[in-house]
Amino acid sequence: MTGILDLDDIAVRFGGVRAVDGVTLSVARGDFIGLIGPNGAGKTTLIRLVAGIIRPDRGRIVLDQKDVTKASTASRVRKGLALTHQLVRPFREMTVLENVALAAGYRRTSNPLRAALLVERRPEYERAAALLIRVGLAGTERKLAGSLPLGQMKRLEVARALALDPHIVLFDEPLAGLNQAEAARQIETITSIHAQGITVVLVEHNLEEVLRSCKRLIVLNDGRVIGDGDPESVIADSGVQEAYVGSGTGTYALH
Amino acid sequence: MSAYEISVLSVIGLNVMLAVSLNIISGFCGQVSLGHGAFYGAGAYGAALTMIAWSSVPLSLFMGTAVGAVFGLIVGFASLRVRSDFLAVTTIGVNFLFTGFVRKQSWLGGEMGISGIPGSGLSSTGNMIMILVFAALTIAISFYISRSWMGFAFRAVSQDEDAAATLGINSGAYKLAAFGIGTALAGLAGGLYAFFTQFITADTFDFILSVMLMAMVVIGGIGSTTGVVVAAIALTLLPEAIRFVNDYRLLVFGGLLVLVIRLAPGGIADLTRRFVIPAAKA
Numbered sequence: 001m002t003g004i005l006d007l008d009d010i011a012v013r014f015g016g017v018r019a020v021d022g023v024t025l026s027v028a029r030g031d032f033i034g035l036i037g038p039n040g041a042g043k044t045t046l047i048r049l050v051a052g053i054i055r056p057d058r059g060r061i062v063l064d065q066k067d068v069t070k071a072s073t074a075s076r077v078r079k080g081l082a083l084t085h086q087l088v089r090p091f092r093e094m095t096v097l098e099n100v101a102l103a104a105g106y107r108r109t110s111n112p113l114r115a116a117l118l119v120e121r122r123p124e125y126e127r128a129a130a131l132l133i134r135v136g137l138a139g140t141e142r143k144l145a146g147s148l149p150l151g152q153m154k155r156l157e158v159a160r161a162l163a164l165d166p167h168i169v170l171f172d173e174p175l176a177g178l179n180q181a182e183a184a185r186q187i188e189t190i191t192s193i194h195a196q197g198i199t200v201v202l203v204e205h206n207l208e209e210v211l212r213s214c215k216r217l218i219v220l221n222d223g224r225v226i227g228d229g230d231p232e233s234v235i236a237d238s239g240v241q242e243a244y245v246g247s248g249t250g251t252y253a254l255h
Numbered sequence: 256m257s258a259y260e261i262s263v264l265s266v267i268g269l270n271v272m273l274a275v276s277l278n279i280i281s282g283f284c285g286q287v288s289l290g291h292g293a294f295y296g297a298g299a300y301g302a303a304l305t306m307i308a309w310s311s312v313p314l315s316l317f318m319g320t321a322v323g324a325v326f327g328l329i330v331g332f333a334s335l336r337v338r339s340d341f342l343a344v345t346t347i348g349v350n351f352l353f354t355g356f357v358r359k360q361s362w363l364g365g366e367m368g369i370s371g372i373p374g375s376g377l378s379s380t381g382n383m384i385m386i387l388v389f390a391a392l393t394i395a396i397s398f399y400i401s402r403s404w405m406g407f408a409f410r411a412v413s414q415d416e417d418a419a420a421t422l423g424i425n426s427g428a429y430k431l432a433a434f435g436i437g438t439a440l441a442g443l444a445g446g447l448y449a450f451f452t453q454f455i456t457a458d459t460f461d462f463i464l465s466v467m468l469m470a471m472v473v474i475g476g477i478g479s480t481t482g483v484v485v486a487a488i489a490l491t492l493l494p495e496a497i498r499f500v501n502d503y504r505l506l507v508f509g510g511l512l513v514l515v516i517r518l519a520p521g522g523i524a525d526l527t528r529r530f531v532i533p534a535a536k537a
Contacts, residue, residue, distance in 0.1 A: 053417065077423035089418035091411055102411055106423040108404040112432035115404035164423060 002065075004029045004168050004199050005081075010049055010059035011223075019045040020056070021223035027168065027201065032194045034214030034231065035203045038243065042223040043203045044086060047172050051083050052076045064167065078110060080167035084157040084174055086203075092146025096137060096156060099145050100128035103163035131159045135189055151182040158189055168199040175206045187213055211235070219243070261383045265451050267491045268386035269444050272393045274471040274487035275480060276440035279397060281469070282478035283406060284433035285413025286334050290346035291468050293353035294438040296460025298323035298445025300363055303372045303455055312375045316446040323442015324435050331434030335427045350462045357457040368456030375450040386447050393440050397480040400436070409433060413478075463505065470508045474515050476524025485523055 003026040010023045020042045027033060037043050048054045050061060052073040061069045068076050090099050102109070104124040109115050132138055135155040140148065145156060154174055161169050171190060175183045187209050194200045194213075204210045210217070210231075217234040219227035221243040227234040234240055277291045301322030302315040309315075330349055334342050357363050364370075375382055400406045408429055411419040416426040449455055467490070475486030490508065494501035519526050 051421065053420075072425065073417075073420040074423050074425045077421060083421055085418075085421070089415055089421075091414045091418065093414055094410065098407075102407055102424075103422045105404055105407070109408040109422075109424050111425075112405050112408065112429045115408055116400065116432070118404045119399075119402055121404075121407075160422065 003027045004031075004064055005050065005201075006060075006062040007050070008060040008062070010046075010056045010061065012045065012049060012054060012056045018223050020049060022059075023220075023223070023225055024059075025218065025225060025228065027199060029167075029199055030194075030197060031199050031201075032213065032215045033201045034210035034217045035201055035220065036205075036207060036210060036217065037220035041220040043220055044172060045223075046220065047083065047170050047201075047203055050170060051081065077164060078106065080165075081170070082161035082164045082166035082168070083170040084154075084161050084172060086172040086176065088150070088153040088157055090145035090148070090153055090156050090160075092144065094145055095141065096132065096143050096145050096148065097125060097128050097141040099156060100131055100159045100163050101125050103160040104128050104131070106164050128159075128163060131162055134162070135159045136185055150177050151179070154178060154182075154186060155189070158186070158193075162193065166198060168201065169193065171200065171202045171204070173203055173205060175204055175209060183209065256380065258379065261379050263492070263495055265379075265383045265386050267488055268383070268390040269448055269451070270468075270471065270491045271390045271484055271487045272386075272444040272447075273441055273468050274475070274483050275390075275393050275397050276437045276444070277468050278472045278475075278478065278480065278483045279400060279440070280433045280437035282472055282483070283400065283409040283413065284430060285409075286430055286433060287339060287343040288330075288346045288434075288437075289343050289462070289465050289469060290330070290348075290350035290353070291437075291441055292460040292462065292464035293350045294323045294327050294441040295445045295448070295464070296353060296357070296455075296457065297326045298442025299449045299455045299460070300357065300369070300445070301442065302446030303369045303449045304363075306373050306449065307369075310373050312450070315449070316443060319446025319449070320439050320443040323445060324439035327434045327438020327441070328431060330438075331431045334430050334434065347462060347465075350460075350465050354457045354461050364456070366456075368454060370454045372449055372453040372455070374453055377450075382447075382451055386451065389443060389447060393443075394480060394484060396436075396440070401480065405429070405432065410478075467504075467508055470512045474511055474522050476522030479522070479524030482522050482524030482527070 005027040007023050007025050010020055012020050023046060035043055049056050052071060060067060063076060063079050063081055066079060101121060101124040104127045108118045129141060132141060135158050137152060137155050137159060140152060148156065174186055178186060190200060191213050202210060202214060214231060217231040218225060219234060219240050226243055227237050227240040273291060273295055277288065280286050280288050298319035302319030305318040306315040333345050337345055358366050377385060408424050411424055412426045412429045419426050471486045471490050472483050476482030494504055500507045515522055
């Protein structure tokens, strides 16, 4: 257990369904992990467990050597975890710039009584403006976040996550709903985030993009890890082939 | 100034304090409270008992504020468990519990209330000025909060608690802060009211008052300090100016509330932004 994120026998069930069923894995600092699996495999549930949005029935979650199994989402975020939502969640009534500036001010907002004494916002607005340029949203600063098209909202999610100075970012389907050009642009940003030393976990349906960028591939099926290793060999594994496409003859679907 | 004018200005000051403090809870932080009258009442009773026991005006006002805040924090804890509509219903319950409880307590004067509260020692003009000064202070606090990082985070909590959490914002702590601040100011208004009338009964702080205060917030524009101040002044003067409104107060306020929610959900503040300011520029 020496990674930036360690999961030890994590399980959760919803009613009678074992959504995540005993997942143990260790994410090393600087990893670029692709997390894939068929629909209902438990990918998003796993992300939500790591983020603390739902709590596991058993097992331990260790973030940066600290046990956070019972910690709130907010406190995990302040320990260096960031995530982007599969379904975008901007503050629709705030401007794009405010959305990112609020994230950049995470140190100021950690406690309401401290936050009450702080007024200066300029450094955060400047930081936010720089991040918006980085994700390709320059020029949208003053627009209401709720008025952006989906492709731009997805980039806004990335800018907000980056503003938190994270050590590890969980991207939950950041390419879903984007056209080819937008997806290429988004994956470029994610790759550059990894290049700056941030650990990346990418949950994605677009297998082609995942295989192109990730260094390690983890395959989930029925809430269990059925493949973990370098992408080429994991994809070649017959068990993975079968789970992912329903039969061993579906190789073409993976490439 | 006539005694009538002094009385009306005092009531305006109190209503501004109450509406602005409710706006901090419901407008800034998005926690619908339909029991604001109970915190006002708790502050009034706290201040009245303190004044009778120790006859110190500053201590009484402080106790009014403290009783309002402690009561508010307790209800704030409930807001951590329930959301939106359920919170509204819970706070209605709190208001009925408060008036029901006070009516049955002999040490709180029961149905008869508390009369003969020692005066503040100020003339009625002096009392009015004290109320208006605290009202101005409340407005200043409200403006300050919306400029501070606490106000910034309140907006996030009111729009999407879960998304706020993913930005490291502890929504629960912010909700408690909003309740604590809003109900402390309501308690302070209660203390001022006790000195204004020197006589309090439970009926003054009933659910009807809470609905009127919410009407001021909604008609003024949820979250806008200026809009809420304007609405609090206008809705206090309206029944004084028009006899019909006074006779059918609930009907008129209820009707206005429905009209605003239906036709202009942003209230006076939003209407001004959309029509008056562009017209002035043109």
